[in-house]
Amino acid sequence: MAPVLTSPLVSTQWLADHIGADELVVLDASVHTTGVGTAMQWQAARDAYEQHGHVPGARYADLVDDFSAPDAEVPFTRPSAERFESAARALGITNGSTVVVYDDSVGEWAARLWWIFRAFGFDDVAVLDGGFSKWRDEGRPVRVGPLRGAVLPSSTESFLAGEERPVWADHDRVLRAVRGEEPAAVVLAAPPSALGADHPGVVPGSTAITTDDVVDPDTNTLRRGAALAEVFAPVLDADEFVTYCGVGSAACVDALALTVLGHDQVKVYDGSLAEWWRLKPELVAS
Numbered sequence: 115m116a117p118v119l120t121s122p123l124v125s126t127q128w129l130a131d132h133i134g135a136d137e138l139v140v141l142d143a144s145v146h147t148t149g150v151g152t153a154m155q156w157q158a159a160r161d162a163y164e165q166h167g168h169v170p171g172a173r174y175a176d177l178v179d180d181f182s183a184p185d186a187e188v189p190f191t192r193p194s195a196e197r198f199e200s201a202a203r204a205l206g207i208t209n210g211s212t213v214v215v216y217d218d219s220v221g222e223w224a225a226r227l228w229w230i231f232r233a234f235g236f237d238d239v240a241v242l243d244g245g246f247s248k249w250r251d252e253g254r255p256v257r258v259g260p261l262r263g264a265v266l267p268s269s270t271e272s273f274l275a276g277e278e279r280p281v282w283a284d285h286d287r288v289l290r291a292v293r294g295e296e297p298a299a300v301v302l303a304a305p306p307s308a309l310g311a312d313h314p315g316v317v318p319g320s321t322a323i324t325t326d327d328v329v330d331p332d333t334n335t336l337r338r339g340a341a342l343a344e345v346f347a348p349v350l351d352a353d354e355f356v357t358y359c360g361v362g363s364a365a366c367v368d369a370l371a372l373t374v375l376g377h378d379q380v381k382v383y384d385g386s387l388a389e390w391w392r393l394k395p396e397l398v399a400s
Contacts, residue, residue: 116135116136116138116210116211116212117137117138119212119238121374122240122370123241123243123370124240124241124242125244126242126244126248126249126252129242130254133169133171134171135212137212138211139173139205139211139212139213139214140169140171140173140213140214140216140242141173141174141175141205141214141215142159142168142169142172142173142175142216143175143181143217143223143227144163144219145159145177145363150307150308150309150313151312152313152391156189156190158176158177158178158179160176162218164258164259165258167250167256167257167258168246168257169246169254169255170255171257172257172261173206173261173265174261175227176201177226180193180204181193181197181198181201181227181230188385188386188388190226190361190363191384191385192233192362195234195275198230199273199275202268202273203267203268203269203270205267206265206266206267206268207273208268209236209272209273210272211238212238212239212240213236213238213239214240214242215231215239215241216241216242216246216249217245217246218246219245220334221245221329221367221370222359222364222366224242225367225369226362226366228241228366229281229366229369232279233279233281233282234275234276234278234279235277235278235279241370244333248333248334280381281369282381282382282384283358283381284383284384285385285393287356287381288358288390291319292319297352298352298354298355298356299321299349299355300317300319300320300321301320301321301323301349301357301365302320302321302322302323302324302358303324303325303328303357303358303364303365303367303368304325304358304360304365304387305325305326305364308360308364314387316390317358317387320358323348323368324364325364325367325368328342328367328371329367336374337371342371342375345371346371346375353379354380355379356381356382357369357372357382357383358386358390362383362386365383365386
């Protein structure tokens with residue numbers, strides 16, 4: 115029987131207690147970057163997964179290619195249902211699995227994959243709070259090298275995506291928020307270090323609540339309770355939230371945090387600034 119999740123986050127202790135359980139699939143979704151702002155580049159981190167280690171039994175999930183749309187105009191555009199199903203099946207995931215996702219950063223890539231799973235109706239998925247760095251720093255077991263043993267892909271019948279939920283915002287939705295035609299709190303999740311000092315303007319009217327604010331730097335875990343609510347205090351009166359960043363990764367950390375706070379009217383701007391800068395250079399705000 116698959117472990118039961120009671121939260122969109124699991125602790126390192128929870129994972130240690132359940133690792134190896136039937137139907138538990140652990141995914142390393144790490145992505146590495148170089149450069150900042152419009153010069154940022156992304157690489158799948160499979161080499162780091164193998165050479166620097168991973169949670170024992172974890173499978174590497176490639177967000178750069180497998181869980182993104184190929185040949186899209188902006189990086190990390192969400193995949194079609196068919197591509198998502200194919201990528202999940204290749205990792206041995208079934209509709210009866212419990213999935214735990216982590217990365218080796220501050221959780222933006224794990225949160226991105228968590229959001230994609232939930233977008234396609236798969237709710238038995240959680241993010242490892244604190245990620246690989248917390249797991250490793252606590253002295254928990256780490257496996258170096260490729261995954262031992264082959265992953266048997268699941269069958270077409272054993273994993274099917276659900277109908278895609280309305281959890282994504284497109285460029286037009288963001289424009290309606292900017293113009294006041296369909297109000298929403300537009301929240302910028304990308305920290306200044308990711309955008310760089312010299313970049314095009316961000317979405318007008320945004321409130322900056324970045325991963326630097328949401329993630330506790332001492333533990334690499336999401337802030338909790340009153341501390342988390344205080345971070346989002348400038349926008350918590352809104353009826354709907356649209357989060358964005360550079361390519362829709364850090365935006366998912368804010369979406370995760372808002373979910374933890376009990377908000378369900380949250381959308382991630384899938385194209386984020388990569389699309390905004392391309393389509394609307396005249397609508398800028400510093």
